[in-house]
Amino acid sequence: MKKIFQILLLFILLIGFSNNCNAQTISEIISESPLDKSSTIAVSIKDTDSGKTIYEYNEKKLLHPASTLKVFTALPALEALGEKYTFKTIFYTYNNDLYLKLGADPFLTSENLKQCIKEIKAQGYKSFKNIYIDDSIIDNVEWGVGWMWDDGTNSLMQKFSAYNIDNNTINLTITKNSNGITITPSSSYSLPVLNTVKAGNKNDLYTVRHDWISPDIVCVSGTISGNSNIKVPINNMKRYFENRLFNYLDRSNIKIENKTCLNKKVPENAKKVSMSAHFASTTMGNILKSSDNRCAETLAKVAGGVKYNTTGNLADQINLFYDFWNENGVDTSGIIISDASGISRNNLITADFMTNALNKLFNIYGADKMKSILAQPGEGTMAQRMLNHRGSLYLKTGTLSNISGITGYVITENGKTYSVAILIQNFIYPMSQIKIFENQLLETIEKM
Numbered sequence: 001m002k003k004i005f006q007i008l009l010l011f012i013l014l015i016g017f018s019n020n021c022n023a024q025t026i027s028e029i030i031s032e033s034p035l036d037k038s039s040t041i042a043v044s045i046k047d048t049d050s051g052k053t054i055y056e057y058n059e060k061k062l063l064h065p066a067s068t069l070k071v072f073t074a075l076p077a078l079e080a081l082g083e084k085y086t087f088k089t090i091f092y093t094y095n096n097d098l099y100l101k102l103g104a105d106p107f108l109t110s111e112n113l114k115q116c117i118k119e120i121k122a123q124g125y126k127s128f129k130n131i132y133i134d135d136s137i138i139d140n141v142e143w144g145v146g147w148m149w150d151d152g153t154n155s156l157m158q159k160f161s162a163y164n165i166d167n168n169t170i171n172l173t174i175t176k177n178s179n180g181i182t183i184t185p186s187s188s189y190s191l192p193v194l195n196t197v198k199a200g201n202k203n204d205l206y207t208v209r210h211d212w213i214s215p216d217i218v219c220v221s222g223t224i225s226g227n228s229n230i231k232v233p234i235n236n237m238k239r240y241f242e243n244r245l246f247n248y249l250d251r252s253n254i255k256i257e258n259k260t261c262l263n264k265k266v267p268e269n270a271k272k273v274s275m276s277a278h279f280a281s282t283t284m285g286n287i288l289k290s291s292d293n294r295c296a297e298t299l300a301k302v303a304g305g306v307k308y309n310t311t312g313n314l315a316d317q318i319n320l321f322y323d324f325w326n327e328n329g330v331d332t333s334g335i336i337i338s339d340a341s342g343i344s345r346n347n348l349i350t351a352d353f354m355t356n357a358l359n360k361l362f363n364i365y366g367a368d369k370m371k372s373i374l375a376q377p378g379e380g381t382m383a384q385r386m387l388n389h390r391g392s393l394y395l396k397t398g399t400l401s402n403i404s405g406i407t408g409y410v411i412t413e414n415g416k417t418y419s420v421a422i423l424i425q426n427f428i429y430p431m432s433q434i435k436i437f438e439n440q441l442l443e444t445i446e447k448m
Contacts (some may be wrong), residue, residue: 022448023055029440030057039427044351045445048362048409048417054448059355062334062348063423066398067291067381068405069342069349071374072357074287074296075365076324077303077317077340078280086277087302091116092270098128098256099266100245102135102162104312105278106286106298110166110187110244112276117248119274127255131245132264135162135238138301138312142237145314146344153207153218155231157343160297163241168294169231170240174205176224183220189243191232194219203228209235284373288396289380293341300340314339328364330357342398351421354407358419362409367417370394374408386439392446395420402427404434410445420445 026043030036042058078085087105089112091098098120142159151157158168171186174197181199185191192214197205200223207230208219218232234240242261249256283299286292304320305312318337325332335353338346362370374394375382381397395408407421422438 022444025444026055026441027057029437029444033437035424035427035429035434035437040423040425042351042421042423043441044355044419044421045448046355046359046419048359048367048419051359054418055445056352059352060350062336062350063425064345064400064403064405065342065347065349065354065423066400066403066405067293067342068354068396068398068407068421068423069337069347070287070291070296070340071361071396071407072325072349072354073300073317073321073337073340074284075361076321077300078284079324080303080307080320081280081299083281085280085306087280089113089116089276090266090272091120091274092266092272093125093128094267094270096128097130097132099264099270100131100133101266102133102137103277104137104160104162104164104298104302105276106160106164106283106292106295107278108165108276110248113165113244114248114251116274116276117245117252117254121252121254123273125254125273127257129257131256131258131261132266133261134265135263136265136311137162138298138305139314141314144297144339144341144344146338146346148343148345149211150208151343152209152211152215152235153232155233156293158233158294159235159237160294160301161237163237164294164298165237165241165244166234167231168234168237170234172207172218172220172230172232174220174224174228174230176226181224187244188247189240192217196221198223199225201225205230207232285380288373289375291381291397293343296341297339325357325360328360330360343400345400349423351423354421354423355419358407358409358421362417362419370409385435386442389443389446393442395442399431404431404438406438406442410442412446412448414448416448418445418448 030041035041042061042063044056044059045054087103089103089105089108090101142161155169170191173184175182181197183193183195194217197220202225205222209215215235283295286295300317301312304316307320308316321337322332336348338344371394374396377386377390392411395406398405403425405423410418410420
């Protein structure tokens, strides 16, 4: 018996020694990196079972989370809505008027809208006096607080509102032919485009809006060697939505006497005639694997409105965040949240909070659930990273100018599951080098 005890003690000591060695390796990787001299690095590693801290460095420093924040806003939002919640776009009729109740559906497309109009036509409706739109599900603030004004033509940072449709972007086709270079929008929506594209030996295009001159005009510049496509965020979402709506009504020969959409809530006795719906739970893949900012912001704002029984707004989506974590015993002291996607430069978070929150999520939802919604190597934003580590890493990345982060779960070679948060900011090196540095840390953690 004594010999068995000695063997067990030796085994425990060896595991402890191995962890200490790998912790020392992490410290060496950090201290030997030029990042540690000119930038800020924060690391926190905790055991998901015991909650024990395995390693920490600058874990209490408030830093920008970038898109890693989505893990900690999306799940509380979906919890508030419930797994079966659906974003609904519903058409009603009342006293020869057509009513449209918007659900801020981030998956709504023009094709969905077209199908709804077809269903209305099939029921024998040929004309309406007025169209009323109820857009009260969320407020009319279409961009996040602390977002950068010059991201207005970044197709990954679209506006979001009750009028979500077509990914909130328009596709521009740039064609080089004998008549020169032409730019054609993907829809009949009148999008003013200033074309300064020139012929060149490669496709190198960029877009910009000069908001101080004319926010509606999109300036397309750069060079083109052959046909190309570029996505541009819709600047006036309400106008675009109404354009699509009237377009399909006209195609279906449904006449509208007053072709001006007025805002009005649906009467209690109105008759539902058509609907498009998508499950809110579907957003998890978009948000946590593909890092969809529009889905993250819409989900959080709608959830805030549902939880507090009001029109969704920024204040309530932030209250939802704090209420969820405080109710689940995770300390949010000092944490500053300004949006749900992590784009805002006003967000401040600590690596310590992140691993505490990850441990709590692991305990609430279980290993299988958390692994299924985070990106493995080969998926989403991890599509080209650490491909030989699939099955060991379940992560959410975050990237902004001079800011990078990664968080989630690492399964070690010994079968342990660790919650991990790595935040790096204020660096002057190429982003590719920062990702290599993160990979080194993850590989070392995997061997702990």
